[in-house]
Amino acid sequence: MKNDRTALVTGANKGIGLHIARLLAAEGLTVLVGSRDPGRGERAAAEIGGRARPLTLDVTDPRSVARAAESVGHLDVLVNNAGISPALGPPTETSVEELRLTYETNVFGVLAVTNAFLPALRRSPRPRIVNVSSGTASLHWSTHPNPQFPPGSARSAAYRSSKAALNALTVFYGLTLADEGFKVNALAPGRRATDLIGTPMPDAGDPAEAAEGAVRLALLPDDGPTGAFFSWDGSAVPW
Template identity: 75%
Template sequence: MSDRTALVTGANKGIGKHIARLLAAEGCTVYVGSRDPERGRRAVEEIGAGARPLVVDVTDPASVAAAAARVDRLDILVNNAGINVSPAPPAESGPEEFRRTYETNVFGVVAVTNAFLPALRRSPSPRIVNVSSGTASLAWSTSPNPQFLTGSGGAAAYRSSKAALNALTVLYALTLAEEGFKVNALAPGARATDLTPRAAELGGDPAEAAEGAVRLALLPDDGPNGAFLSWDGTPVPW
């Protein structure tokens, strides 16, 4: 794995930092994507050998373009950066909450993926991992899985943005398959991060979720493409 190069967005904390750490442990050179240069620098110091700082704000086209200009070849892109601005159901949400959420969780993924496609196309085995959510599953939302508290219709902006991300995952997988890409979505499960207070209360280890992302990042050529998988490799219904 020592010749592979990876970028993880939103990697200065939470699941993203664990993904970067595990990829570095596999021998990859890992760009630790962070909006804040200082937080990114501290994360790189904590991760150690193999980690490189990369300032990238996925909502800022100029920032994305500048970051892409620094990377000549990329083997792995993990679209991890995400936000959840409101726990409200749709009837109690305003358009601005949806706009802010989609700006990072959907439009940011398109911006970063497209900007780094030239670098990814220089890889013999390009991999894209989109960090989604089990709460995005329409099947589980209509027939709730007891592992996910999705029956209330809350966090509408976040959940719908991740459902849109799932659709993007499939579309990228279809259009890039002939070039050897593997593009998949990960449901990391409820983890103890600051994304949502409720997820933090449930106490799941973010490092465990990161292991699932790394498996998708290092998929062999006969691995799945266009799949929605849980952190443990189990298929998640769309």
């Protein structure tokens, strides 16, 4: 399968991002494998094969973002996947520095990359943006029984609040860009076996399964939703 569409996946040299890039390449898209480390990006692109190619991109470095955007003239799909979770405690045990570090990647980085690549996306007849969020960002699930974490848990406050902020940005981008044909949505990938928090998570699932949900949103038809929050299996997630 081959087409003329191009996708960029940030943080695509490992984890869910690597699987998203692989599946988009399998759909025939040219895939830009975004990675802070050039060597890791090159190895990931070579592993994916086909029309995958590396793109050095540090979402927290304005100069890196600008250079990457200048090198891409046309873009159909942007998957904001890069994310970190350096602090695992509740807000009472989280420092300002840890919160700022988390937001630099998970929120400010998404804003910087999205705005930098908007000119390229606007050249697409069907521009799509997918923001990889988290079910733990759902304020409803944080205050009601839910499948994500024990009731009353306030752990990983930096990560979860950053993803809640990302969800808000998703809504606002969806509203702002709707008249231009953009589809902007957030994905809750579920608990996956990645190195996001540095240690294995119990009962974590296959990252490839989550990637399938991201690809569905990346390839939405013209009558698809925008400004919405979906689980990896396609079901709606409450804000």
